[in-house]
Amino acid sequence: MELLKERILRDGKVKEGGILKVDSFLNHRMDISLLQEIGKEFRRLFPQKEINKILTIEASGIGIAAITAQYFGNADVVFAKKTKSKNLDGELYSVPVESYTRGTRFEVEVSKKFLDEKDCILIIDDFLAHGQALKGLMEIVRQSGAALAGCGIVIEKGFQDGGRILREQGVNLQSLAIIDSIEGGKITFRN
Amino acid sequence: MELLKERILRDGKVKEGGILKVDSFLNHRMDISLLQEIGKEFRRLFPQKEINKILTIEASGIGIAAITAQYFGNADVVFAKKTKSKNLDGELYSVPVESYTRGTRFEVEVSKKFLDEKDCILIIDDFLAHGQALKGLMEIVRQSGAALAGCGIVIEKGFQDGGRILREQGVNLQSLAIIDSIEGGKITFRN
Numbered sequence: 001m002e003l004l005k006e007r008i009l010r011d012g013k014v015k016e017g018g019i020l021k022v023d024s025f026l027n028h029r030m031d032i033s034l035l036q037e038i039g040k041e042f043r044r045l046f047p048q049k050e051i052n053k054i055l056t057i058e059a060s061g062i063g064i065a066a067i068t069a070q071y072f073g074n075a076d077v078v079f080a081k082k083t084k085s086k087n088l089d090g091e092l093y094s095v096p097v098e099s100y101t102r103g104t105r106f107e108v109e110v111s112k113k114f115l116d117e118k119d120c121i122l123i124i125d126d127f128l129a130h131g132q133a134l135k136g137l138m139e140i141v142r143q144s145g146a147a148l149a150g151c152g153i154v155i156e157k158g159f160q161d162g163g164r165i166l167r168e169q170g171v172n173l174q175s176l177a178i179i180d181s182i183e184g185g186k187i188t189f190r191n
Numbered sequence: 192m193e194l195l196k197e198r199i200l201r202d203g204k205v206k207e208g209g210i211l212k213v214d215s216f217l218n219h220r221m222d223i224s225l226l227q228e229i230g231k232e233f234r235r236l237f238p239q240k241e242i243n244k245i246l247t248i249e250a251s252g253i254g255i256a257a258i259t260a261q262y263f264g265n266a267d268v269v270f271a272k273k274t275k276s277k278n279l280d281g282e283l284y285s286v287p288v289e290s291y292t293r294g295t296r297f298e299v300e301v302s303k304k305f306l307d308e309k310d311c312i313l314i315i316d317d318f319l320a321h322g323q324a325l326k327g328l329m330e331i332v333r334q335s336g337a338a339l340a341g342c343g344i345v346i347e348k349g350f351q352d353g354g355r356i357l358r359e360q361g362v363n364l365q366s367l368a369i370i371d372s373i374e375g376g377k378i379t380f381r382n
């Protein structure tokens with residue numbers, strides 16, 4: 001998505017340790033016009049009429065998913081919660097996730113009331129690096145018995161291995177911008 | 192807002208300890224069509240042309256703010272982050288907040304890059320009870336030097352004192368539904 005790549009080049013900030021900050025337009029301040037274009041692009045990439053719910057994870061996925069849902073006939077958005085406590089409650093789908101970036105462990109949780117085998121789910125998130133959060137969301141979809149239409153990611157760090165592994169497993173993973181390298185502060189996109 | 196009140200009566204769940212759960216349409220699963228109506232109502236209540244940014248707080252405010260921003264000429268949305276660590280970094284506005292509901296303390300933080308004295312801010316959040324989070328957001332607006340156009344709340348618990356105190360202080364606070372009582376599981380709205 002050219003508009004997004006241009007924006008990343010213009011306003012993204014490369015920090016030490018392979019960190020790309022896009023907080024000026026995506027995950028702290030949100031540019032709503034850009035999110036609308038992102039939503040339209042996800043609709044183009046996931047034209048399946050069956051999609052009735054968008055699943056994302058707090059916090060930065062929520063705004064993207066809410067705007068995107070409007071291009072999916074106002075599909076419901078369900079956002080998974082991150083919690084430190086292990087779920088002992090049968091009313092939740094719950095999956096442990098390890099964050100490589102932050103060195104933390106948390107549980108990803110979704111109420112069983114909001115996903116079931118009649119649903120066809122599109123998963124949306126802002127970033128994909130090692131793919132731990134995304135795998136957690138996919139596991140929740142699996143537990144629920146719902147169909148998974150695919151995973152839509154705004155920015156994929158192609159120099160980390162989450163995307164490659166998921167594509168090898170046959171996941172319908174579509175990323176709007178894939179970054180192959182940010183060495184020396186220079187951002188290089190995959191074509 | 193009648194549509195919202197009807198939805199609260201139909202799908203809200205009253206739990207022990209004055210807790211109202213609206214997770215089936217507002218803050219876990221999000222009904223996007225309802226959020227669009229909420230956004231239009233906020234525009235009606237806050238017609239000021241100067242509003243150029245919407246400030247909210249993670250996580251459940253984000254979707255409401257993103258959809259609402261579309262009725263404010265795609266105003267930027269900035270969402271404050273909740274963190275356990277005290278901010279020692281001069282690049283952030285930071286305010287300590289105590290949550291009555293959860294008995295926790297956290298810092299509410301916004302990057303200084305995204306709010307300044309040229310801005311006119313509308314604060315949006317899903318719930319108002321004791322008003323601690325809202326006061327934290329207002330303090331951040333004050334620190335930034337921006338103008339505060341007002342505060343828009345989806346559901347106010349009128350039986351707790353946050354709303355009363357803020358109105359007595361002259362804050363332009365508009366709540367789409369004010370609940371005066373949930374005793375015995377029965378929800379009573381203020382007229």
